[in-house]
Amino acid sequence: MFNTNHKIIIAGPCSVETEEQVMTIAQGLKDANLTLLRGGIWKPRTRPNSFEGVGEEGLPWLKAAGESINVPVTTEVAKGEHVEKALKTGIDVLWIGARTTVNPFAVQEIADALKGVDMPVMVKNPVNPDVDLWMGAIERLSAVGIKDIAAIHRGFSSYGQQVYRNTPMWELPIELKVRMPEIKIICDPSHICGRKDLLQAVAQKSYDLDMDGLMIETHHIPDEAWSDAQQQITPEVFKKLITDLVVRKPETENFILAQGIESLRSQIDQIDNELLELLATRMKTAQEIGAFKKENDITILQLDRWKEIHDARKALGEQLGLSEKFLEVMLNAIHKESINQQNEVMNKKSLNQ
Incomplete structure (x- = not known):
């Protein structure tokens, strides 16, 4: 069936x-x-x-x-x-x-x-x-x-x-x-x-x-x-x-068109790699912030700073044509990972303990 x-x-x-x-x-x-x-x-x-x-x-x-x-x-x-x-x-x-x-x-x-x-x-x-x-x-x-x-x-x-x-x-x-x-x-x-x-x-x-x-x-x-x-x-x-209803095919059989979409997909792959590298760099910076907070007894969560980042990035993202729903998910995910990275630095136990 x-x-x-x-x-x-x-x-x-x-x-x-x-x-x-x-x-x-x-x-x-x-x-x-x-x-x-x-x-x-x-x-x-x-x-x-x-x-x-x-x-x-x-x-x-x-x-x-x-x-x-x-x-x-x-x-x-x-x-x-x-x-x-x-x-x-x-x-x-x-x-x-x-x-x-x-x-x-x-x-x-x-x-x-x-x-x-x-x-x-x-x-x-x-x-x-x-x-x-x-x-x-x-x-x-x-x-x-x-x-x-x-x-x-x-x-x-x-x-x-x-x-x-x-x-x-x-x-x-x-x-x-x-x-x-x-x-x-x-x-x-x-x-x-x-x-x-x-x-x-x-x-x-x-x-x-x-x-x-x-x-x-x-x-x-x-x-x-x-x-x-x-x-x-x-x-x-x-x-x-x-x-x-329009029934579309998963792939084109036209060689020239196929080459064109493969070129665009290669661009997507490159952009994705760059995004991941940038996110990794961002998290390394978050770790450095975590080390600074640990040395100075500062709490991880700074609500005013988070609201400032959230609102500014969201406004910029919307200007660039990104949807509000996507921006909320992305920004919250980045913020959560940043907190996790800082928490790991601030609460990491010494090997001698």
Whole structure:
């Protein structure tokens, strides 16, 4: 299923509501070149008294809808009982949701229910930004013999009003790809965005970051959807979104262009080397400052001096076109390492002690 060079395209309703609803949506997607038709059967909601899915009754509806357009189907499972019922109905692919991925006990229960079963499974990132938890869920499935595994990037929860429903934190799926290069990563713009107007841009960015596919929620009447109405789009809008995406190649086959980019990469390598040498020189100077402070009984942390450095460097960096977020991370990292270097000098014990 996931061992393919083609983009993996998954669409369907957030929740399976009625037999007619899921069949209508499937028919609207029949010429969309889907890899999988999705549909939520059990819906773990944040608060009680929300629609939590039709349950087991909806499994044959989803299966029949997929068969009507000759597309395999997938649904979310949160415990072993869900797995057993999905397998009994012939669901083709399962996914583990973000609220479940965060709980190793629940993931292990699902893995145990899948032991000896040959079927593809997708794992959404945990709600909190923790790559190790994400990897752990994948490893638990792999340990029971599941070989066809993909990851789904759906963003991470954050407190307060944000542009996105779930902050993308693109660096985390990139880190997962670095650590598990064999795992396909599918982007879920619906849950990242939480609203329709941002879907196209997020989907395009996922392609530009060389992710392996998309999972997007679709509904024939989005405004009347029983769950997550604000982030679902019609099958027609979905097909246009997919058509409008630009699929770029990892590398160019044009020799002249390839030589040009290699020249630029060589420049980047040289600049990086120079940056590291400058940082090393800076830390040697920090050590000298640490020695001076030790001799004169001066504290390491000087808040006024740090604020002066922070504000001045940040203002200069912004003038040079660097982003505020990058500057904050970089300046704090340099300051932390500088403190560590000074602390090592000031508290280093004599060999005679």
